[in-house]
Amino acid sequence: MPVARLTLELRIEHAQSLKDRRQVLRSLKDRLRTGFNVSVSELDPADLWQTATIGVAAISSSRDYLEGLMKKVEQAATRVANQHGADISDSYMEFLD
Numbered sequence: 001m002p003v004a005r006l007t008l009e010l011r012i013e014h015a016q017s018l019k020d021r022r023q024v025l026r027s028l029k030d031r032l033r034t035g036f037n038v039s040v041s042e043l044d045p046a047d048l049w050q051t052a053t054i055g056v057a058a059i060s061s062s063r064d065y066l067e068g069l070m071k072k073v074e075q076a077a078t079r080v081a082n083q084h085g086a087d088i089s090d091s092y093m094e095f096l097d
Helices: 018-036 063-083
Strands: 003-012 039-042 051-059 086-096
Touching: 003 018, 003 063, 018 039, 018 051, 018 063, 051 063, 063 086
Parallel strands: none
Antiparallel strands: 003 051, 003 086, 039 051
């Protein structure tokens, strides 16, 4: 059964504190979880307030379905990040069979 993993690197320019960073990340993670029924987690430590890495994972019997789902997740993440003053600086998708 294939597993899809999407890694998103965010740049949060306006973050002046850890609280600002958490607010953006919490909103992004919550919206992706509820909107797409995927697992979402922060992957890197909170050393820098202006950067973050988010991991998104899903499992399905269809690789095509997972590819479409992850593309939709990436588009939604870009919209949500932009609404909160953040940008997705890089993204990477991989499949584990």
